[in-house]
Amino acid sequence: MKPSIISHKISFVISILFVFFTFLISGQTNNNKFFCKSEMKIINTIDKKYLLGQFNYKSEKNFVKVEAQYGNKEDMYLQKEVYEAFLKMRIAALKDGITLIIVSATRNFNEQKTIWEAKWTGNKLVNGENLSLTVKDPNERAKIILNYSSMPGTSRHHWGTDIDINSINKDYFSSEKGNKVYEWLMTNAATYGFCQPYNEKNNLRPNGYEEEKWHWSYISIANQYLSDYKKTITYKDITGFMGSETSITLDIIKNYILGINQNCIN
Ligand SMILES: [Zn+2]
Numbered sequence: 001m002k003p004s005i006i007s008h009k010i011s012f013v014i015s016i017l018f019v020f021f022t023f024l025i026s027g028q029t030n031n032n033k034f035f036c037k038s039e040m041k042i043i044n045t046i047d048k049k050y051l052l053g054q055f056n057y058k059s060e061k062n063f064v065k066v067e068a069q070y071g072n073k074e075d076m077y078l079q080k081e082v083y084e085a086f087l088k089m090r091i092a093a094l095k096d097g098i099t100l101i102i103v104s105a106t107r108n109f110n111e112q113k114t115i116w117e118a119k120w121t122g123n124k125l126v127n128g129e130n131l132s133l134t135v136k137d138p139n140e141r142a143k144i145i146l147n148y149s150s151m152p153g154t155s156r157h158h159w160g161t162d163i164d165i166n167s168i169n170k171d172y173f174s175s176e177k178g179n180k181v182y183e184w185l186m187t188n189a190a191t192y193g194f195c196q197p198y199n200e201k202n203n204l205r206p207n208g209y210e211e212e213k214w215h216w217s218y219i220s221i222a223n224q225y226l227s228d229y230k231k232t233i234t235y236k237d238i239t240g241f242m243g244s245e246t247s248i249t250l251d252i253i254k255n256y257i258l259g260i261n262q263n264c265i266n
Contacts, residue, residue, distance in 0.1 A: 045232065046224065048232060048233065051158070051225060052158065053109040053152070053157075055108065056108065057077045058075075062079055063080065063106065064078065066083065066105055070086075070090065071101060072102070073103070078105045078161075079159075079161060079221060082218040082221065085218055089188070089191075089192035092192070093184055093188070098180065099166075099181075100165055100181070101166055103165065105157070105162075105163055107155060109158065112152040112155050112158070113152040113240070116149060116151060119149060126144060126145060127144075138243055138245070139249050141246075146250070147209065151241070151256075152240065153239075153240070154238060154256060156215075156217060159222060161217055161219075164214045165181070178213075185213075189216055193218050193220055195261065195264035197264050198215055199211060204262060205259060205261060207259035208255055208260065217264060222264075223265060226258075226265070233253065
């Protein structure tokens with residue numbers, strides 16, 4: 001064989017190997033890129049089970065138990081950062097002669113389902129009525145329950161970011177004592193990262209729950225949950241309880257999940 005033919009063959013083999021390795025390397029790079037992207041997605045988006053409350057908060061490492069002296073019942077849990085912010089707010093309130101007690105913290109899907117279905121079936125009376133007898137239309141019945149109770153899978157209490165303070169009774173906040181507490185929270189809660197998502201209903205907040213002066217939300221974390229809820233949850237995810245089909249007709253995500261005090265979002 002002539003030397004020129006040999007060198008031609010060698011350069012041909014080198015070219016083939018070059019193309020092969022280039023392909024291999026670029027393939028690996030693409031895989032890495034893809035992996036990185038999906039990894040980022042996992043890090044940046046909160047898992048649906050946390051958005052929907054389908055987990056056991058007692059065994060989550062970023063949740064802590066509310067100490068007995070700061071709550072009115074046993075076994076309440078919050079995300080650690082939320083609890084620490086509450087404790088700081090509580091100390092500041094005490095200096096002004098205001099006592100803040102947590103009366104409700106994290107509730108998971110099953111706990112919310114128990115509350116919802118008790119009202120749905122009439123086991124728990126609503127405004128003195130057994131709704132299963134007095135309100136036959138499912139949408140109308142859901143609307144009445146929704147005045148103060150969330151559908152399972154749609155409660156901000158699932159997130160470990162929201163607390164009810166001192167009382168869930170409207171009359172308490174109409175009293176002189178309750179009004180003083182509310183005035184203090186209105187002035188100071190934002191300093192500690194809390195906001196009232198269910199403020200007075202008006203043209204800025206025409207939809208959603210009635211006013212809840214007791215419900216306060218730790219918004220820096222809650223807003224991440226709200227944003228991911230909006231992105232990832234659909235009506236197919238709001239299921240597994242009596243009357244869940246009404247979530248679509250009542251447009252729960254738009255009217256209730258997103259029907260909050262806009263000052264808490266901005
Ligand atoms: Zn609440």
